[in-house]
Amino acid sequence: MANERARLPGWASAQENYSVTDRAASEKEEGGRARKPRFQQIDREQLFWRMVNVERLIAQDHPARAIWEFVGKLDLSGYTGEIRAVEGMAGRPALNPQLLVSLWVYAYGQGVGSARAIEQLCEWDPAYQWLTGAAAVNAHWLSDFRVQHESALKGLFVQILGLLSADGLITLERVMQDGTKIRASAASDSFRSKERIEQAIEQAQEQVEAVDEMTEEESSRRRTQARERAQRERQERLESALEEFEKLEAEGSVKDKKKTRVSTTDPQARVMKQPDGGFAPSYNVQVNTDATNAVIVAVEVVQAGNDFEQLTPGLDRVEHNLGETPDQVVADGGYVSRDNIVEMKLRGVEFIGPQCDEAGKGKSSYEGRGVSPEYHSSRFVYDATTDSFHCPQGKQLSYEGKEERNSQVSYKYRAAMADCQACPVKAQCCAGNQVTGRSLQRTEELAEVAEFRHKMQTEEARKIYRQRAQIAETPNLWIKAKFGLRQFSVRGLTKVGLEALWACLTYNIRVWIRLRWRREGAVATATA
Numbered sequence: 005m006a007n008e009r010a011r012l013p014g015w016a017s018a019q020e021n022y023s024v025t026d027r028a029a030s031e032k033e034e035g036g037r038a039r040k041p042r043f044q045q046i047d048r049e050q051l052f053w054r055m056v057n058v059e060r061l062i063a064q065d066h067p068a069r070a071i072w073e074f075v076g077k078l079d080l081s082g083y084t085g086e087i088r089a090v091e092g093m094a095g096r097p098a099l100n101p102q103l104l105v106s107l108w109v110y111a112y113g114q115g116v117g118s119a120r121a122i123e124q125l126c127e128w129d130p131a132y133q134w135l136t137g138a139a140a141v142n143a144h145w146l147s148d149f150r151v152q153h154e155s156a157l158k159g160l161f162v163q164i165l166g167l168l169s170a171d172g173l174i175t176l177e178r179v180m181q182d183g184t185k186i187r188a189s190a191a192s193d194s195f196r197s198k199e200r201i202e203q204a205i206e207q208a209q210e211q212v213e214a215v216d217e218m219t220e221e222e223s224s225r226r227r228t229q230a231r232e233r234a235q236r237e238r239q240e241r242l243e244s245a246l247e248e249f250e251k252l253e254a255e256g257s258v259k260d261k262k263k264t265r266v267s268t269t270d271p272q273a274r275v276m277k278q279p280d281g282g283f284a285p286s287y288n289v290q291v292n293t294d295a296t297n298a299v300i301v302a303v304e305v306v307q308a309g310n311d312f313e314q315l316t317p318g319l320d321r322v323e324h325n326l327g328e329t330p331d332q333v334v335a336d337g338g339y340v341s342r343d344n345i346v347e348m349k350l351r352g353v354e355f356i357g358p359q360c361d362e363a364g365k366g367k368s369s370y371e372g373r374g375v376s377p378e379y380h381s382s383r384f385v386y387d388a389t390t391d392s393f394h395c396p397q398g399k400q401l402s403y404e405g406k407e408e409r410n411s412q413v414s415y416k417y418r419a420a421m422a423d424c425q426a427c428p429v430k431a432q433c434c435a436g437n438q439v440t441g442r443s444l445q446r447t448e449e450l451a452e453v454a455e456f457r458h459k460m461q462t463e464e465a466r467k468i469y470r471q472r473a474q475i476a477e478t479p480n481l482w483i484k485a486k487f488g489l490r491q492f493s494v495r496g497l498t499k500v501g502l503e504a505l506w507a508c509l510t511y512n513i514r515v516w517i518r519l520r521w522r523r524e525g526a527v528a529t530a531t532a
């Protein structure tokens with residue numbers, strides 16, 4: 005019986021466990037004192053070889069595979085023209101642009117915008133190791149590659165749009181335009197007046213000369229070179245700031261020389277209002293988004309703080325990138341102007357924007373000034389032959405001038421001060437006017453503007469406009485919140501434009517991964 009029980013696995017195991025526990029307890033108590041348990045030691049100093057199957061470092065549906073596959077479809081010849089290492093010739097082979105593009109796209113998607121960080125990640129992160137084949141990648145190569153191929157990168161962006169368009173992800177039926185402010189790589193206190201910049205350039209020159217004159221005893225050669233380089237770079241930045249100041253003067257943008265400031269860190273950055281109400285050195289990133297799948301169809305970085313003049317150039321960029329004009333463009337109040345409404349009409353593009361509620365403005369304005377309903381402007385009679393108004397008391401209001409604002413032209417008329425001061429109903433008409441007579445405006449709208457206003461009162465147009473925030477702001481949120489691009493890591497309009505392009509290009513590839521590769525490509529790869 006005992007032998008039979010011993011053959012049963014559960015019984016034998018229980019006996020064994022009991023014996024081990026019992027023995028351990030007796031050993032612990034041996035000699036009347038408890039013994040400490042022993043653990044495996046963790047040795048972080050040891051060096052060892054490990055077999056790594058690079059292909060198996062990441063899962064079949066990992067986004068790094070999708071990025072590699074997608075970038076592999078692109079024509080990268082724009083990057084290969086300068087490569088001197090060619091087949092049959094001596095010399096170290098160059099890094100494949102497919103790898104460098106894939107690394108930057110994967111890195112931006114992970115919120116990594118630093119070449120140095122990518123270099124480190126390539127040493128241990130499985131996705132980066134899979135991309136590189138576990139080889140090292142130098143941060144300088146990555147850094148140069150990001151900003152030294154402007155036309156190739158722009159060409160890549162257009163190619164990607166072509167692929168997404170061919171895949172049915174872009175229709176251009178409705179395109180949203182929005183601007184987002186991204187902080188420049190410059191501090192608010194780096195802004196100086198022209199006078200201060202000129203003084204700083206003189207000081208920088210003196211310091212460079214002082215470093216030149218130092219003897220070897222005073223400083224080692226390497227340290228001297230480093231100091232010289234730092235001083236020279238500072239001087240170049242200051243000279244660039246002075247050039248930017250002179251450019252602003254030539255444009256007529258400098259109204260007060262003492263108050264106008266330019267950043268000595270990033271001279272092309274501008275102080276712009278932020279969403280939180282504060283002000284900071286920034287760039288304005290204009291993004292056009294196709295409404296069908298929220299694909300970015302155009303991007304440009306501008307120095308203007310407002311968006312009024314950005315609608316037409318945005319449309320031009322969409323046409324350039326895709327060879328077609330969108331049917332409809334939707335933008336917020338920052339883009340609604342008389343010129344933009346007329347221009348969109350001329351181009352045959354339907355413009356959807358917020359409606360201007362003039363009636364509401366008028367009512368509150370009258371209430372604020374205590375004007376009785378009998379003396380609202382609608383009670384004044386216009387005489388086209390004399391281009392003047394007559395008030396309910398029969399006094400004339402003569403033409404004073406015109407004003408163009410947003411989408412309309414306003415003509416201003418005013419009564420003689422003496423008439424109003426002597427008027428028995430002044431308290432109901434213009435009680436607050438102590439030194440001038442009553443004024444009113446006649447607003448004249450262009451047919452295009454009147455049509456726009458009428459359209460924007462319809463429920464259909466309002467419904468389309470309500471989609472704007474969600475679609476237009478989706479890429480902005482991705483770029484800032486998911487990719488972490490709240491501040492540029494490079495300086496100057498051109499480089500900043502390229503960084504914005506990398507982020508938008510990454511965003512579009514992510515859209516393709518989500519809508520095409522995950523549904524079709526990854527499954528096919530896994531089952532192959």
Ligand code: SF4
Pocket residue numbers: 379395396397398399419423424425427428429430433434441442
């Ligand atoms: S206050 Fe002037 S504008 Fe108004 S009713 Fe009298 S005269 Fe006319």
